Amino acid sequence: MIDLGLRSGLPINLDLNSMKIVSTGIKLPRVKVKTIKKIKEVLFNQDVKDLNPYKMYKGINLTKDSKIFKKHNVRYDITFVPAGKFGKEYAKTYGHSHLSEIYEVIKGEALFLIQNINDRDIRLYDVREGEKLVIPGNYEHNVINPSDEPLVISNLISAQSKINYNFIKNNQGMSYYGFIYKNKIKFIQNPNYKLLPKLRRLRPKLGTKISKKKPLYQQFISNPEKFSFLQKA
Numbered sequence: 001m002i003d004l005g006l007r008s009g010l011p012i013n014l015d016l017n018s019m020k021i022v023s024t025g026i027k028l029p030r031v032k033v034k035t036i037k038k039i040k041e042v043l044f045n046q047d048v049k050d051l052n053p054y055k056m057y058k059g060i061n062l063t064k065d066s067k068i069f070k071k072h073n074v075r076y077d078i079t080f081v082p083a084g085k086f087g088k089e090y091a092k093t094y095g096h097s098h099l100s101e102i103y104e105v106i107k108g109e110a111l112f113l114i115q116n117i118n119d120r121d122i123r124l125y126d127v128r129e130g131e132k133l134v135i136p137g138n139y140e141h142n143v144i145n146p147s148d149e150p151l152v153i154s155n156l157i158s159a160q161s162k163i164n165y166n167f168i169k170n171n172q173g174m175s176y177y178g179f180i181y182k183n184k185i186k187f188i189q190n191p192n193y194k195l196l197p198k199l200r201r202l203r204p205k206l207g208t209k210i211s212k213k214k215p216l217y218q219q220f221i222s223n224p225e226k227f228s229f230l231q232k233a
């Protein structure tokens with residue numbers, strides 16, 4: 001059992017036996033498992049077997065805080081990406097776009113790939129435990145687990161944010177695939193995208209309003225106005 005309390009600010013654990021997020025203090029929403037069939041849609045090689053799918057918990061809150069989330073039209077989610085590979089690629093999420101969002105790494109290390117193809121802007125953020133990353137609205141994005149450890153991330157998102165998967169589905173994934181090469185990650189262009197700009201590798205930078213260290217959940221509860229940007233693109 002891995003205690004996620006300190007980083008998340010919530011009484012939750014990662015149970016490695018059941019491969020689930022568990023809690024004795026809060027009633028968690030029903031887990032949503034991305035099916036293997038869906039994940040394969042965004043892999044370079046779609047013949048992969050023995051995939052360990054990732055899991056999502058959408059709309060987590062302490063009972064006492066539910067009014068604040070409702071009033072500000074925001075949802076707090078957790079995603080668990082198990083360690084492991086998807087064939088020759090590192091485990092990753094599907095990828096999508098919507099209004100602005102903020103993510104936080106609760107456990108493990110994450111690579112966030114974000115892209116705006118029209119603006120020829122493709123960035124890869126290396127985000128470590130406790131760090132946060134803002135995703136601009138309408139940027140497609142996914143997260144890759146580049147390690148042999150489980151990855152747990154949280155996000156705050158507008159409850160009315162419409163999620164668009166079509167662009168990613170039609171292109172068989174994001175613009176770059178994270179292949180395993182000599183035990184490291186190597187990014188290879190997705191051939192369905194034409195004339196791609198180079199991938200820029202960056203570290204996350206936050207505006208002054210959001211604290212780097214304090215859990216997102218607590219920051220939202222103590223000052224929800226700071227997160228009004230989530231309602232915009």
Ligand SMILES: [Fe+2]
Pocket residue numbers: 096098101141
């Ligand atoms: Fe997202």
